[in-house]
Amino acid sequence: MPEKVMTWVDERLGLAAIYNLILDRKIPKVNWWYTLGSASLFLFLLQVFTGIFLTVYYVPSPDHAYASVQYIMDEVAFGWLIRGIHHWGASLMVIFVFAHMLRTFFMAAYKYPREITWLTGVILLLTTIGMGFTGYLLPWNQKAYWATTVGTEIPGTAPLIGGLLERILRGGSELSAVTLARFFAVHIWFLPAMILLLLGIHLYLVMRAGISATPDETD
Amino acid sequence: MSSSYDLDRRDFVKIVLAFLGSVMGLILGLPAIGYLISPATKVQKSEDWIPAGALENYAVGVPSLFSFTRSKKIGWEKTVSSYGVYVFRLGEQQVRVYSNMCTHLSCRVTWQEEAKEYICPCHDGHFDIDGKVTLGPPPAPLNQYETKIENGNLFIHFVEGSHA
Numbered sequence: 617m618p619e620k621v622m623t624w625v626d627e628r629l630g631l632a633a634i635y636n637l638i639l640d641r642k643i644p645k646v647n648w649w650y651t652l653g654s655a656s657l658f659l660f661l662l663q664v665f666t667g668i669f670l671t672v673y674y675v676p677s678p679d680h681a682y683a684s685v686q687y688i689m690d691e692v693a694f695g696w697l698i699r700g701i702h703h704w705g706a707s708l709m710v711i712f713v714f715a716h717m718l719r720t721f722f723m724a725a726y727k728y729p730r731e732i733t734w735l736t737g738v739i740l741l742l743t744t745i746g747m748g749f750t751g752y753l754l755p756w757n758q759k760a761y762w763a764t765t766v767g768t769e770i771p772g773t774a775p776l777i778g779g780l781l782e783r784i785l786r787g788g789s790e791l792s793a794v795t796l797a798r799f800f801a802v803h804i805w806f807l808p809a810m811i812l813l814l815l816g817i818h819l820y821l822v823m824r825a826g827i828s829a830t831p832d833e834t835d
Numbered sequence: 836m837s838s839s840y841d842l843d844r845r846d847f848v849k850i851v852l853a854f855l856g857s858v859m860g861l862i863l864g865l866p867a868i869g870y871l872i873s874p875a876t877k878v879q880k881s882e883d884w885i886p887a888g889a890l891e892n893y894a895v896g897v898p899s900l901f902s903f904t905r906s907k908k909i910g911w912e913k914t915v916s917s918y919g920v921y922v923f924r925l926g927e928q929q930v931r932v933y934s935n936m937c938t939h940l941s942c943r944v945t946w947q948e949e950a951k952e953y954i955c956p957c958h959d960g961h962f963d964i965d966g967k968v969t970l971g972p973p974p975a976p977l978n979q980y981e982t983k984i985e986n987g988n989l990f991i992h993f994v995e996g997s998h999a
Contacts, residue, residue, distance in 0.1 A: 662863075669867055675911065683911035693873035694866035701863070 637823060644829035649723075652716035653822070659709040660811065663747075666702040667804065674754070676800035678793045681756035706748055713744045724835070725828040733821040736814045743811050750803035756796060764799070765791055874910065881995035887922065890930065890989045898923040898946045898953075898964065900935065905993070920980060920991060921946055921953070923964065932980040932991050933966045939973040953977065 626632050673692060675684045688695035717737060720726055726734035753764040768791070772782030787794035842850075887901050898921040906915045919935040933953075935943050942957035952969065953962040961970035966977035981992035 665863065665867075669870060672871065673910070680911050687911040691873075691877075693869040693876070695870060695873075697866050698870055 641823065641826065643827045646827060646830060649715075649719040650827065652712055652719055656709060656712045656716050657815070657819075659705055659712055660815070662705050663702060663709060664808065666698050666705065667808075669698050670702055671804065676754065676797050678756060678796060681754065681796060685755045685757075706751060710744055710748055713741050717741055723828065724831050727828075730821065730825050730828065733818060733825065736818045736821070740811060740814050740818060743807050743814070747803060747807050747811075750799045750807065753796060753799045754803065761791065764795070768795075879907065879909070883993050884983070884990040885993045887920075887932075887989040887991050889987055890924070890928075890984055891987065893922045893924045893930070893989070895924045895926065897948065898933070900946070901932075901991075903991075905995075918993070919943060922989065928984060930982055930984070930989060931965075932982050932989075934978040934980065936978065937973055938968075938975040938977065939971070944977070 670688065673684055673688050673695070675681060685699070688699055720734065720737065749767060752767075753760045768782050768785045771785060772778045774781060783789055785795075786792070787798045883905075885903050887903070893899055900919055901922050902917060902919045904915050904917045906913060908914075921933045921935055923931045923933065925931065935945070935953075937944050937955040937957065937960050939955065939958055939960050942955050944953040944955045944960070944962060946952075947954050950961075951964060953964075953966070954960070955962075955971070955973070959971050960968065960973040962973070962977050963969050966979060968974075968976055983990045983992070
């Protein structure tokens with residue numbers, strides 16, 4: 617009976633074909649370093665999940681940002697867990713995405729026909745760092761405030777366009793409610809949307825070109 | 836080798852993955868539900884005995900205004916509300932406490948000594964010294980607070996919602 621149901625559903629949805637395409641791919645003999653991409657994907661999904669839950673209580677306004685984070689940590693049931701996973705997951709994700717990039721580089725997996733996979737990966741690494749940068753301000757504590765002050769001053773030192781760049785990042789000449797609101801918007805809408813799009817391309821290309829074998833002495 | 840067991844390597848990996856996945860899903864999923872419903876499980880304390888100072892500070896026979904504030908923290912937002920009551924001392928140990936909130940539309944009434952009445956400035960509602968309506972639109976007498984006297988100090992029983 618369950619067999620029949622599965623066949624009926626699959627005839628209509630073609631899930632088995634998708635499953636085979638995504639998970640039953642042929643792969644060369646590889647090692648544990650080749651799991652870093654999947655690990656990064658897992659961490660990203662974890663960040664999406666915990667991030668969505670954090671927005672239930674977090675308020676991106678200088679009046680309430682700090683207090684709402686304290687509320688999540690001290691009063692909401694398992695708030696410490698959700699924020700803790702988001703906090704540590706963020707650092708882990710940067711580490712894993714970076715290690716994933718190093719593996720791809722040292723295994724020379726960026727070459728033909730995988731150049732576009734590599735390029736989308738480079739942008740994904742940058743957006744991941746961007747997520748870290750924008751997310752760091754959101755708790756609106758001393759560390760967040762001054763880290764962002766310095767972090768936005770750095771592009772400010774660029775010749776000619778530095779001043780403009782800094783004002784665009786801050787939404788004005790100083791760190792303010794506007795800065796917090798735009799960092800929040802970039803953190804939960806702009807960058808995640810970009811990551812989803814690039815991740816889609818990245819994963820499609822991984823499935824299309826397959827995994828490159830580890831280089832040997834003939835390479 | 837695999838023929839001696841029904842479970843091959845692939846199925847073993849699938850089962851382990853499904854098991855670990857379920858464990859991780861539960862570890863994250865169950866707290867997430869608690870996280871969402873958490874504020875609903877907290878009930879705010881909505882009544883208290885407000886100390887109003889020594890009873891002897893209030894003149895006998897003349898209602899006098901006593902104001903107090905209550906602060907409340909809901910989520911991350913703290914709100915402070917102020918309340919006013921008229922303490923009317925009838926005798927040495929006898930006291931009545933009325934809310935200064937008009938029962939019509941919640942304006943603040945004031946005691947007018949020359950008229951011997953509480954008068955509401957909004958729609959000219961009048962209440963006598965016992966809080967009963969004598970004139971105007973108020974539908975009910977002034978709300979009265981429960982009181983207690985301990986060691987010569989007056990306490991007012993504040994119950995949220997009943998007088999607001």
